[in-house]
Amino acid sequence: MTQADTITRILDSAEQLFAEKGxxxxxxxxxxxxxxxxxxxxxxxxxxxxxxxxxxxxRFLTPFTEKLNKELQVVVKDNPSPSFHDVLGVLAKTMxxxxxxxxxxxxxxxxxxxxxxxxxxxxxxxxxxxxxxxSQSYSAFIGYLKMAxxxxxxxxxxxxxxxxxxxxxxxxxxxxxxxxxxxxxxxAKSSIEEIMNQLIPFLxxxxxxxxxxxxxxxx
Numbered sequence: 001m002t003q004a005d006t007i008t009r010i011l012d013s014a015e016q017l018f019a020e021k022g023x024x025x026x027x028x029x030x031x032x033x034x035x036x037x038x039x040x041x042x043x044x045x046x047x048x049x050x051x052x053x054x055x056x057x058x059r060f061l062t063p064f065t066e067k068l069n070k071e072l073q074v075v076v077k078d079n080p081s082p083s084f085h086d087v088l089g090v091l092a093k094t095m096x097x098x099x100x101x102x103x104x105x106x107x108x109x110x111x112x113x114x115x116x117x118x119x120x121x122x123x124x125x126x127x128x129x130x131x132x133x134x135s136q137s138y139s140a141f142i143g144y145l146k147m148a149x150x151x152x153x154x155x156x157x158x159x160x161x162x163x164x165x166x167x168x169x170x171x172x173x174x175x176x177x178x179x180x181x182x183x184x185x186x187x188a189k190s191s192i193e194e195i196m197n198q199l200i201p202f203l204x205x206x207x208x209x210x211x212x213x214x215x216x217x218x219x
Contacts, residue, residue, distance in 0.1 A: 089200055
């Protein structure tokens with residue numbers, strides 16, 4: 001087994017176990033058992049469990065953000081005032097890159113579960129890692145949303161985008177369950193692209209709703 005093969009097996013196993021059990025509940029021994037490697041291999045290639053968690057996120061986020069940045073720049077070049085729908089459409093297209101014609105889109109679903117865990121489980125080192133490595137891409141994306149509606153305050157953008165993230169994480173991390181429910185209820189079974197094509201207008205409409213709110217409002 002080459003070093004590249006070892007790294008891939010460790011990352012694949014860690015990714016699956018973190019998504020299934022959570023970060024705290026997954027031990028390095030569980031990962032090495034599933035990957036069929038020894039603990040020394042994990043320590044050699046990653047150093048610690050924290051570094052391994054960060055590597056799992058980096059494997060998806062680094063190529064994703066690089067492509068997203070390029071695609072958004074192209075959109076803004078052609079349309080200096082993109083709508084929420086335009087920006088979210090680029091996001092969806094980037095997420096679907098490489099899986100449009102591939103039924104095995106499990107990795108996207110797994111990553112969305114991991115993203116949900118990053119919000120719900122205390123992982124201070126992960127938040128620091130994401131800020132240090134991806135804050136520029138995140139800020140640029142938020143900037144494009146602000147271009148679409150400059151009248152919205154930073155707080156309104158913050159909450160709207162996180163409501164949208166919540167809906168996206170739920171939908172994409174539970175995609176197989178939802179597709180099965182759809183088939184039972186309606187007799188149809190949408191492809192991931194069809195689901196994304198319905199999700200984007202829904203999120204755009206929510207982001208573009210005119211009613212503002214006061215987060216300090218009291219009842």
